[in-house]
Amino acid sequence: MALSIYEVSIPVFIRSFGNLQAILDKALAQSAADGIDPQTLVDARLAPDMLPLAGQIQRASDTAKGAGARLAGVDNPSFPDTETTFAELKARIDRTVEFLKSIPPEAFEGSETKSISMRNGAVQLDGRTYLLGHALPNFFFHVTTAYAILRHKGIAVGKQDYLGSL
């Protein structure tokens, strides 16, 4: 008995997106209470050459849906990066989770040794290396940075919100 590629990817992404939605809800609630324009949060970044909150969420979405599509061998839906509000970012997360839930777990069978093409074919990795060395670290990078941007802007969330309850 061991871990399937499916359980190390899709439920992990879905869980983290659920936590991120709750964090965004808290940020919206605090914005309303404190008279902060939520737009300043959507556009906030930690360094001039880092992506703002919106971009971090879009990249988390792309990383999760790209991993699901590549590993399972299904079409990767294109989500254009048009989100500019909390409501649109939350809808992007919902759409991403809906796609992840639509992939049958059986489609991941054997994907640990499957060749995954990245950067328009410039890089080829087997499924396990792609998931463990790229997709998971990259996914958590963007979710954590989204959280960190909100903390940096004074939103009162904590690590427990990021981890969620188990």
Add this chain to the structure above:
Amino acid sequence: MALSIYEVSIPVFIRSFGNLQAILDKALAQSAADGIDPQTLVDARLAPDMLPLAGQIQRASDTAKGAGARLAGVDNPSFPDTETTFAELKARIDRTVEFLKSIPPEAFEGSETKSISMRNGAVQLDGRTYLLGHALPNFFFHVTTAYAILRHKGIAVGKQDYLGSL
């Protein structure tokens, strides 16, 4: 064929610590070149109530060694949080990696269903839930936040440094 608990934990941690060491080296080199006191980086944080760089690295170390020790059922070495310089933080990472490498992969066999005790016994999780729902997200949280602190302070590193080469 699937993924073992070992390969989803220990090599993932070791790889990420290697990337983090290279990021710290770049931060040190840039500090020297630009006349920045590295101490300001060690003490930097993204919010007044978040841990500084030193604390982020100490928590990444604790998360990785705690996961290795709990899953494999070996003693968790105590590393007191005394690091206050880049050299000491880099040595803490080296010591952590050395411990992770010392655990035999066979010790992780069957740990996906093993009961893992957290918060002094207040929480019990099976090994797979502990790893996928707590240890991995928490580990990447602290490594990403360490990186983000350096980016926020103007250190010229990029996502590729965080991901490393595959």
